[in-house]
Amino acid sequence: MAGGNAIRGSRVGAGPMGEAERGETAARQRISFWCANQHETRPSFAADAAIPDTWDCPSCGYPAGRDRENTPAPPKIEPYKTHLAYVRERRNEKDGEAILAEALAKLRSAGS
Structure with a gap:
């Protein structure tokens, strides 16, 4: 016995088969x-x-x-930057030393 499933092999929402039933593309x-x-x-x-x-x-x-002879240039891929690299872009070495000294002083005062 087939189980009584009359629409076996079809999926829900499937429309009629063929171009004639769907119209012109x-x-x-x-x-x-x-x-x-x-x-x-x-x-x-x-x-x-x-x-x-x-x-x-x-x-x-x-x-x-669309022009085979003059293709668009490939995009320039930026290498992955670490957090430190971004910080170095924003700060010079003198500013970095001052921030480091301030942070160390704060840690030393909190530990005593």
């Missing part, structure tokens, strides 16, 4: 974009849609442009 166009690594990406756009100047390359993540 919009006219599409495929546009080529190239990144700095010469990866070609061809996303599909509606025929009347505005085409963007750049597109993210799905292979490497670099920005891709």
